Amino acid sequence: MAMSTSDLLSKLNPTQHFPLHSLLHYCSSNVSGFPHSPSHFTISQFGHGQSNPTYLLEVGAEGSVVKRYVLRKKPPGTLLASAHAVDREFQVLQALGTHTEVPVPKVFCLCNxxxxxxxxxxxxxxxxxxxxIDPKxxxxxxxxxxxxxxxxxRTLASLHSSNVDSIGLGKYGRRNDYCKRTIERWAKQYIASTSEGKPARNQKMFALIDWLKSQIPPEDSSxxxxxxxHGDFRIDNLVFHPTEDRVIGILDWELSTLGNQMCDVAYSCLPYIADIGHDKVQQGLEVSGLPEGIPSLPEYLAEYCSLAGRKWPLAEWKFYVAFSLFRGASIFAGVYSRWVKGNASGGERARYTGKLANELIxxxxxFIEMKSVLPQHPPSVANARHYSKELVTEKDTLGHSNGRRFIPSQKVLTLRNKLIKFMEEHIYPMENEFYKLxxxxSRWTVHPAEGELKELAKKEGLWNLFIPLDSAARAKKLLFGGSNNDLSSDANNLLLGxxxxxxxxxxxxxIMGRSMWAPQVFNCGAPDTGNMEVLLRYGNKEQQREWLIPLLEGKIRSGFAMTEPQVASSDATNIECSIRRQGDSYIINGTKWWTSGAMDPxxxxxIVMGKTDFNAAMHKQQSMILVDIQTPGVxxxxxxxxxxxDDAPHGHAEVTFENxxxxxxxxxLGEGCGFEIAQGRLGPGRLHHCMRLVGAAERGMQLMAQRAVSRKTFGKFIAQHGSFLSDMAKCRIELEKTRLLVLEAADQLDRHGNKKARGILAMAKVAAPNMALKVLDMAIQVHGAAGVSSDTVLAHLWAGARTLRIADGPDEVHLGTIxxxxxxxxKL
Structure with missing residues (x-):
């Protein structure tokens, strides 16, 4: 049952009284619309909540409508360090209310x-x-x-989509190491709250603190x-419209800051995990039984993740929930400590908070000891969306308006804008210099500016962007046991992307695909991305330490050796290179070509693919093995x-392996696992090619348009010729269709994995290079002789696109799959 906001009022607590005349004088001077000589002025206290005391001010002049305001203040007495910062609450409410559509009450003034x-x-x-009040x-x-x-x-997703830099909250807190700092902070608060023995210290709390510190997920500012x-996001801190099921205000911003937003998500999910009652903690909704209509925890999470553009939080979910319960326990311990001292704002209810703190621990x-806490993949959110409002966001720079499927999150838009700026300021101006070298x-040497740009990309947070969070988490756990202590913060950021x-x-x-030189600057170029994916997914601890970390840091590059000149390698069962076991070694013999990256100094x-057992089942003959390029015989x-x-200094090489x-x-991974690894590598890796081809076509459209409005033929600009306008419009149509197909393929790859998404992946692999070739050919035609020369990037972009109709798997293979x-x- 809902309570109106007025129902939460109680008589003014005599221990919290303050001078009314002084307050009246201040409000008359600082609050918009506040009467200067009111005939009516009363104060009531809101009884709900355990933090900053909150009051209703009712004021009116003779014959006028009574106006109502809310006053929120620090509690009196000695307070814990950094607690009850009402100035921060005011700051965040003012920023959100002025610059966003996030539902918050309007603030009028702050008095320090x-x-x-x-x-x-x-x-x-x-x-x-x-x-x-009751989440049931x-x-x-x-x-x-x-x-x-x-x-x-939906409201939480809207809040989390706020661009803090654009609304003046960029320095509202530190965005990195949020969980680490919060654990340390609340651990100190717990110790301070229990220093006088009320409540008594619980040793399980200190064991919980140690566990949380060992499980902190990767965190950085980007x-x-x-x-x-928000820090305390739950249903009873939301005000819903009197008659409509929509939130009109988010309350209680005392714990707000910048940091890891998944902590908010887990905290909002606590009713599913634990029923925190008036005087005891019981089993949550997921165990005790969901009241009819309340969505399951996976449904709730799926709705949030879909709207906020978040990844399914399977890997770290135990940490985030335990983190929320720990913080709740520390808060309750502090409330109880204040109740003992007589200055808790929650009244008599605060007397039970010491007991609640121990039960939350x-x-x-x-919860930590449970075997399974979430399904492997999110459920469908189609039904959930039927009941939810569309997330209100500004029209994004990709041209997709509200309510459509592919709307990038604010985080992605921020990275995208940074990438575009980086390309315009650093990549495009250097293209001619790169081509000259x-x-x-000396073409098989690296331009010194490339190293400088890589360091700049790292500083900008534009490094290893291709690495999925789940892959990084798996590798971190394998390499470092899930501990942050074994990896420097710089290396940590490199690993996580x-x-x-x-x-x-x-x-x-x-965006990176708009230049042939860009991907490697951001450590997102092939074949390194695919090879790093292989090591992330299939490499063991020793292999990752030796090869993965240097690749992640950009200190080395790699090659992928699969294709052979003697056989049709589009059917990998044809591969003849042998990898024979001999004692504690393997002996490799064979010839590879189109080994991308092998020419790079x-x-x-x-990573070499060959056959370890020519007599095994067809798809169990092949294996992949790591080969130091300096090994004798290579x-x-x-x-x-x-x-x-020749794509110097990167290049594609013919390589022989002689004993x-x-x-x-x-x-x-083991003998006979070559095909399994190849399938895992070629889903995301080859889709990256499709993404880059969309960017290459976009660059072609841009150059085409610029040329058309600046060059005249037969007395008028190219852009004034009807045939050109028709052809250019068709190019735009093809490009947009392909972009949506590629995004759909990526989405299905995320939701269903390589195998189930193989059909849409095959479609994208056929459509993207063919579309790019059409657009780039048109751009070349508009440029005339300049288009086929090396004076523009068009010829190189076209050559790359044409090659991918083969290198990315022949069209015929993909069409056969479809x-x-x-x-x-x-047949079904």
Whole structure:
């Protein structure tokens, strides 16, 4: 059952009284619309909540309508360090209310002068609406329960989508190491609250603190979860419209800061985990039984993740929930300490908070010990969206308006804008210099500016953007046991990237594709991305330490050796290179070509695919093995040209292996796992090519348009010729269709994995290069002779796109996959 905001009022607590005349004088001078000589002025206290005392001010002049305001102040007496900062509450409410659509009450003034009423305070508008105290929502219709929970998820997603830099909250807190700092802070608060023995210290709390410190997930300022954090986001801190199931105000911002937003998400989910009652903690909704209409925990999370652009939080969910329970326990211990001293704002209810603190600690340990806490993948959110409102965001720079499927999150838009700026300021101006070196006698050397740009990209947080958060988490756990103590913060950031999904990375990878030189500057170039994915997914601890970390740091580069000149390698079962076991080693013999990256002077390791057992089942004959390129018997014979481009200093090489002896420990995953690894590598890796091709086509469109409005033929600009306008419009249509197809493929890859998404992946791999070739060919035609020369990037972009119709798997193979899947549907 909902309570109106007015129902929460109680008589003024005599221990919290303040001088009314002083307050009246201040309000008359500082609050908009406040009467200067009121005939009516009363104060009531809101009894709900355990933090900063909150009051309703009712004021009116003779014959006028009574106006209502809310005053929120610091409690009196000695307070814990950094607690009850009402000035910060005022700051965040003012920023959100002025610059965003996040539902918050309007604030009028902040008073830091204790002489007025004894402590600092601020005044805001009063919101008449509904507040749901009990998360089980008793006496509420099932459809309303569902709407309320999904509206709560939507509101949290809206809050988390706020761009703190653009609304003046960029320095509202430190965005990195939020969990680490918060654990340390609340641990200190717990110790301070229990220093006098009331409540008594619980040794399980200290064990919980140690466990949390050992499980802290990767965090940095540009990570997937960094942003504005409410800190106490739950249903009873939301004001719902009096008659509509929508939030009109988020209250109680005392704990707000910048940091890891998944902590907010977990805290909002606590009713599913633990029922925190008046005087005891019981089993949460997921165990005790969901009241009819309330969505399941996975549904609630899926709705939030979908709207906020977040990844399914499976890997770290135990940490985030235990973190929330720990913090709740520390807060309750502090409330109880204040109750003992006589200055708790929650009244008599505060006397039970010491007991609640200990029960929350027990609940945290019970949850940690559970075997399964979430399904492997999020459920469908289609039904949830039916009841939810569309997330209100500004029209984004990609041209997709509200309510459509592919709207990048604020985090992705921020990274995208940074990428575009980086490209315009650093990459495009250097392209001619890179090409000059690549065409000189010293072309197999690296331009010194490339290293400088890489360091700048690292500082900008534009490094290793392709690495999914789950892959990084797995590698970190394997390498360092999940501890932050074994990895420097710089290396940690390199390992994590930005924690993006394939869909999120698609918006960024496209930008890099606009220049042949860009991907490697951000450590997002092939074949290194695919090779790093292989090591992240399939490498063991020793292999990752030796090769993965240097690749992540950009200290070395790598090559991928699969294709062979003697056989049709589009059917990998044809591969003839042998990898024979001999004692503690493998002996490799064979010839590879189109080994991308092998010519690069920084190339230190090759991933070689060959056959370890010629007599095994067809798809169990192949294995992959790591080969140091300096190993005796490895001969890089020659660079191979692509329509005249040798792609120096990177290059594609023919490489022979003559009795190359490699330690047996270098085999990846195990003998016969070559096809399994290839499938895991070629889903995301080859989709990256499609994303970059969309970017290459976009660059072609841009150059085409610039040329058309600046060059005249037969007395008028090219842009004034009707045939050109028609062809250009068709190019734009093809580009947009392909972009949506690639984004759909990325989305399905995220949700369903390589195998189930193979049909849409095959479509993207056919469509993207063909579309790019059409657009770039048109751009070349508009440029005339300049288009086929090296004076523009068009010829190189076209050559790369044409090659990918083969290197990314021949069209015929992908078309066969698509057709077979269609025929399978007919048989069902």
């Amino acid at each position: 002068d204790p002489a007025v009423i004894g402590t600092a305070f601020y005044i805001m508008e009063f919101l008449e609406g509904r507040i749901y 929502l008793p006496a509420v219709a099932p459809e309303t329960r569902r709407a309320i929970y999904l509206e709560t998820a 990570g997937a979860t960094a942003g504005l954090v 027990d609940a945290a340990w019970k 690549a065409q000189s006698e 930005a924690g993006l999904t394939n869909l999120e990375y698609g918006y960024l990878c496209e 920084r190339c230190k390791v090759l 001969h890089v014979k020659r660079p191979l040209l692509v329509f005249g481009f 190359v002896r490699v330690p047996a420990k270098n085999v990846l 057709a077979k899947l269609e025929l399978q549907k007919a």
